Amino acid sequence: MRQSYGKTLVELGNENPDIVVLDADLSRSTMTQLFAGEFPNRFFDCGIAEQNMVGIAAGLAASGKIPFASTFAVFAPGRCFDQIRMSIAQPKLNVKLVTTHGGISVGEDGTSHHSIEDLSLICSLPGFTVIVPADAIETAQAVRVAATSYGPFYVRLCRPKVPLVYDQDYRFNLGKAVTMRQGKDVTIIAMGLMVSAALEAADDLMREDIDCHILNISTLKPIDKVAIISAAAETGAIVTAEEHLEHGGLGSIIAQVIARHYPVPIEFVAIKDTYAQSGESAELLQRYGLTAKDIKQAVRSVIKRKGG
Amino acid sequence: MSLPKLGNSSSTTSADNVKAEVFSSLSIKEMEEIAKRLRRHIITMTGKAGSGHPGGSLSAVEIVTVVYCRLLRHKPSDPQWSDRDRFVLSKGHAAPLLYAALAECGYFPVDELLTLRQMDSRLQGHTDRAVTPGVEMSAGALGQGLSFTIGITLAGRLNSQDYRAYVLLGDGECDEGQIWEGAMAAAHFKVDNLTAIVDNNRQQIDGWNRDVMNLDPFNSKWLAFGWHVIEVDGHDFTQLIDAFNQAKMVKGQPTVIIAHTIKGKGVSFMENNPYFHGKAPNAEEVEIALKELE
Ligand SMILES: Cc1ncc(C[n+]2csc(CCOP(=O)(O)OP(=O)(O)O)c2C)c(N)n1
Numbered sequence: 001m002r003q004s005y006g007k008t009l010v011e012l013g014n015e016n017p018d019i020v021v022l023d024a025d026l027s028r029s030t031m032t033q034l035f036a037g038e039f040p041n042r043f044f045d046c047g048i049a050e051q052n053m054v055g056i057a058a059g060l061a062a063s064g065k066i067p068f069a070s071t072f073a074v075f076a077p078g079r080c081f082d083q084i085r086m087s088i089a090q091p092k093l094n095v096k097l098v099t100t101h102g103g104i105s106v107g108e109d110g111t112s113h114h115s116i117e118d119l120s121l122i123c124s125l126p127g128f129t130v131i132v133p134a135d136a137i138e139t140a141q142a143v144r145v146a147a148t149s150y151g152p153f154y155v156r157l158c159r160p161k162v163p164l165v166y167d168q169d170y171r172f173n174l175g176k177a178v179t180m181r182q183g184k185d186v187t188i189i190a191m192g193l194m195v196s197a198a199l200e201a202a203d204d205l206m207r208e209d210i211d212c213h214i215l216n217i218s219t220l221k222p223i224d225k226v227a228i229i230s231a232a233a234e235t236g237a238i239v240t241a242e243e244h245l246e247h248g249g250l251g252s253i254i255a256q257v258i259a260r261h262y263p264v265p266i267e268f269v270a271i272k273d274t275y276a277q278s279g280e281s282a283e284l285l286q287r288y289g290l291t292a293k294d295i296k297q298a299v300r301s302v303i304k305r306k307g308g
Numbered sequence: 309m310s311l312p313k314l315g316n317s318s319s320t321t322s323a324d325n326v327k328a329e330v331f332s333s334l335s336i337k338e339m340e341e342i343a344k345r346l347r348r349h350i351i352t353m354t355g356k357a358g359s360g361h362p363g364g365s366l367s368a369v370e371i372v373t374v375v376y377c378r379l380l381r382h383k384p385s386d387p388q389w390s391d392r393d394r395f396v397l398s399k400g401h402a403a404p405l406l407y408a409a410l411a412e413c414g415y416f417p418v419d420e421l422l423t424l425r426q427m428d429s430r431l432q433g434h435t436d437r438a439v440t441p442g443v444e445m446s447a448g449a450l451g452q453g454l455s456f457t458i459g460i461t462l463a464g465r466l467n468s469q470d471y472r473a474y475v476l477l478g479d480g481e482c483d484e485g486q487i488w489e490g491a492m493a494a495a496h497f498k499v500d501n502l503t504a505i506v507d508n509n510r511q512q513i514d515g516w517n518r519d520v521m522n523l524d525p526f527n528s529k530w531l532a533f534g535w536h537v538i539e540v541d542g543h544d545f546t547q548l549i550d551a552f553n554q555a556k557m558v559k560g561q562p563t564v565i566i567a568h569t570i571k572g573k574g575v576s577f578m579e580n581n582p583y584f585h586g587k588a589p590n591a592e593e594v595e596i597a598l599k600e601l602e
Contacts, residue, residue, distance in 0.1 A: 020466070042466065044497070052455045052489035059459020062437070062444065064390065065466070067459075082449050083486070087456055091437045091446040 001157040002100050004136035006031030008143045009068060013039045019147060020060055022046055022069040024053045030070040030100045051080040054095075058087035061094040066147060072106075073099035073115035073156050077122050088152050089125040095153075096146045097122075102132070102156040103243030104271065104288060105193060110278040115156075116271050120248025122154045123221050129174070130221040131155045132242075134195035135164045138218055141172030149174060158243065160281045162193045165216070175219045177227035183213035186299050186306075187231035187238050191217050191250055194241035194269070194290065201295035210299060220250060225257050232262040237306040239267045239298045243290055246270035265305035267298040334377040336545045342412065343373045347574045348601050349408035349421055355594035357425040360433070363578060363585040365405035367509040367542070367569040368476060374548045375474055376409045384414040387441040393471050394460050396445045398453020399478035399507065400434040401586070406443065407431050415442035451484025453477065454504060458490055461499040472501045472556070480512025483521045488533070494562040495534030503555040504535075504564040507542065509571035513585050530564045542567025575600055 012019045013035055020042045027033040027045060036043035046053035050071055057067040069076070076099055077084050088095045104114045123130055129151060133139040139157060146153040165180065180195065181202055190198040195216045202212035213235050215227060232238060238258060242250040251268035258266055271288050285291055334342065346369050354360035375395050382392040397406045404424060411418045416430065423429035430439045434448030445456050457475040464471050481487065494502055506526075514520045523529070530537045536558045540547040548567065555563035571585070572578030575597040578589075589597055 020462075044462065046493055047489075047496075049486075049489035049493065051452075051486040052458075052493055055452050055455020055486065055490065056459040056462065056493065059456040059461075060463050061459070062456070063460050063463030063467075065459075065463050083452055083455070086446055086449045087452050 001133065001136050001139045001162065002029070002031040002159070004139040005098060005100070005143055005157060006034035008140045009035040010038050012144065012147050013042065016066065016147070018064065018066050020044070020065045020067050022053050022057050022067055024048055024050045024071040024075065026071050029072070030098070032068070032070050050075045051083045054080045054083040055087050057095045058091075058093050061088075062091070066094060066096070068096045068098055068147075070098050070100065072113065073102035073118045074113055077118055078115070081121055084122070085125055089127055092127050092151060094150050096155070097153065098143065098146070098155040098157065100157045101159045103158050103192065104276045104284045104290070105243060105281040106159050107281040107284060108278050111275040114276050116245045116275070117248070118156065119220060119242075119244050119250070120252075123248070123253065127152060128221060129153045129219070131219055132191040133157065133218055134192060134216050135162055135166055137164060137166040137168065137170050138172055141170065142218065145172055145174050156192070158193055160193075163196045165195050165199065172218065175222055175224060177215040177217045177219075177224040180214040180216050181212065183211040184235055185211045185237070186303055187213040187215060187235045188241060188295060188299065189215045189217050189228065189231070189238060189250065189254055190241040191220060192243050194243060194295075197290070197292045198241055198295055200292040201299065204292065205296055205299055210303065212299065217250065220253065223253050223257060225261065228254060228257050229261045232258055232264045237265050237302040239269060239295060239302055241269040241290075241295050244270060246272055265302050267302040269294050269298050339373050339377050339545050342377060343369045344574075344601055345412065346373060346405060346408045348598060349411070350404045351575065351589060351594055351597045351601065353404045353408070353421050353424045354588040355591070356422050357588060359425060359588050360404055361401040361586050362404070362575075362589065363511070363571045363581070364399060364478060364507065364509065365402045366573045366575060366578060367571045368402055368405055368507040369573065370543045370545060370548060371476065371505055371507060371567055372405055372409050374545060374552065376413055378549055379474070379552055381471070384442065387415060391469055391471055394444050394457070394473040396453050396457045396460070396473065396475040397435055397443075398445070398447055398475050399450065399481050400447025402476070403431070403433065403435045406435060407440070410440070410442040413442070416440075450478065450481040451486040454487055454490030454494065457502055457504075458494050458497065458499055461502040462497060464501055465499070472503065474503050474505065477504055477506045478512070479506055479508045479510060479517055479523060479526070480520070482506065482523055482526075483512075491530065491533040491535065498560050499562050500559050502562045503552065504562065506564060506566050507569055508566050509569045511571045511580070511582050511585070513582065515582055527566060530566070534561055536561050536563040537566065538563065539566045539568065542569035543573060
């Protein structure tokens with residue numbers, strides 16, 4: 001994903017001289033260094049000063065540039081929420097925050113570096129578009145769309161390599177959920193690296209005669225209500241799956257849509273109200289309940305509630 | 309000229325006074341009159357609104373007068389003109405002052421000043437760039453304007469545009485860490501098209517800076533961060549003009565003008581009185597203040 005982001009930035013840089021990139025001393029990790037290498041004049045390393053970086057990005061946007069600002073997801077919005085709120089969101093400036101190392105799959109660096117609140121924070125800001133791509137191909141597409149659509153964007157990537165769920169022909173459609181698989185018994189609504197876990201879970205569940213419908217909700221905000229409501233109507237049960245706290249992320253957003261428009265049983269695969277710890281990425285996902293196995297369990301229990 | 313000719317009714321607006329490109333050069337005597345007019349606006353606006361921040365608006369009147377009468381290249385008829393010089397008000401609570409200056413320049417009718425802080429007014433309690441013509445930055449949460457202005461100056465450099473950007477900071481505002489992140493970055497990026505002005509009235513909300521959070525040695529802090537530093541009497545037009553001219557000549561580093569001012573300047577009972585930081589004058593106080601400002 002990160003590599004894909006870096007490469008896409010270079011392509012965009014070649015296509016549009018107004019693309020500028022900012023980083024906060026993490027360009028080797030966020031991969032903005034690829035852009036820095038090609039366009040040193042249009043790259044601004046702001047040092048370890050995220051609040052200032054966000055403000056500079058806002059000023060660049062107010063002067064006609066299209067700034068991409070990157071750091072780890074835990075530092076933006078976490079470290080500079082008020083700056084994002086007042087300098088970018090309120091005036092609706094054309095700033096693209098692309099953060100990497102979202103979620104707990106960051107791994108060994110531990111809780112200080114696990115970003116499990118960022119989506120809740122950023123989705124709370126009126127006017128922000130929020131995207132969580134499911135793989136490297138969708139990342140490239142989403143970054144392109146962010147560059148060419150006016151307004152504040154937040155794109156959240158994760159650290160580890162994730163399996164491809166799309167092929168090169170895929171076209172990302174802003175604000176539209178993607179049906180990854182048709183099914184009739186239950187809908188799994190997933191985002192980020194949980195999409196591939198959902199696909200894996202659905203294969204297994206087929207053997208139990210449970211036919212799963214899967215939506216990749218890569219645009220978390222604005223949410224594709226139509227797709228969610230029709231999935232609820234057609235399958236009668238929903239499981240959400242996200243690499244984020246249960247509160248304030250995908251699950252909360254879907255629950256609100258469902259409660260308002262088409263109440264059906266819903267279960268949440270997400271991090272419960274807790275911080276994680278150091279560990280390997282896969283170990284952490286397992287320990288904190290973010291695997292195909294957890295999705296399967298959630299599917300079984302939601303189907304029970306559906307029946308009852 | 310960026311401001312209506314003195315003697316014009318200030319409620320006649322924009323069109324007549326707008327030139328394609330505005331470089332104005334009012335005399336000091338004329339600027340004194342303008343300053344008085346801005347002060348009167350601040351009193352009547354906040355008085356009418358029943359809330360707002362007169363103290364820190366009054367202290368920066370001369371600074372803003374020089375900026376709009378002598379400094380800025382701008383077009384009130386085309387607020388988004390890409391080659392304009394930019395004035396960023398970082399201490400967004402001084403919005404009444406900025407609105408008064410913008411109205412006098414013709415960005416919107418002077419009469420509109422009386423809608424300050426009312427429902428559906430374009431004149432929000434703190435500045436909002438999305439709704440008010442001529443406002444460069446949405447502000448109100450202190451500490452963010454310098455960073456924003458660095459972005460503006462970097463864009464100008466990338467585009468080979470020769471505009472300059474000015475940012476007005478409060479001294480209390482300089483308690484914020486982000487100001488010093490910006491100070492470091494402005495020097496690092498060598499944005500010599502940026503001039504910061506600190507309205508150094510030595511007061512913040514809870515009292516004198518030295519008691520709340522000491523900023524001294526203020527001058528040497530900026531020096532140490534790599535800035536060209538100029539100190540002036542912030543109510544003296546000649547000193548301010550000289551300082552701005554000097555700032556334009558400085559190459560390879562940003563300039564800060566530390567302008568020594570008096571909070572509430574021009575209204576006897578508001579001067580150096582933290583009570584009027586965020587308190588509007590009542591009807592009686594408005595009357596007394598306006599008399600003093602005749
Ligand atoms: C981040 C933030 N914290 C607190 C406030 C509340 N506040 C508004 S004005 C002010 C004092 C500002 O002092 P100074 O910058 O010296 O302004 P001046 O005295 O010139 O009005 C404070 C604390 C705020 N607006 N923003």
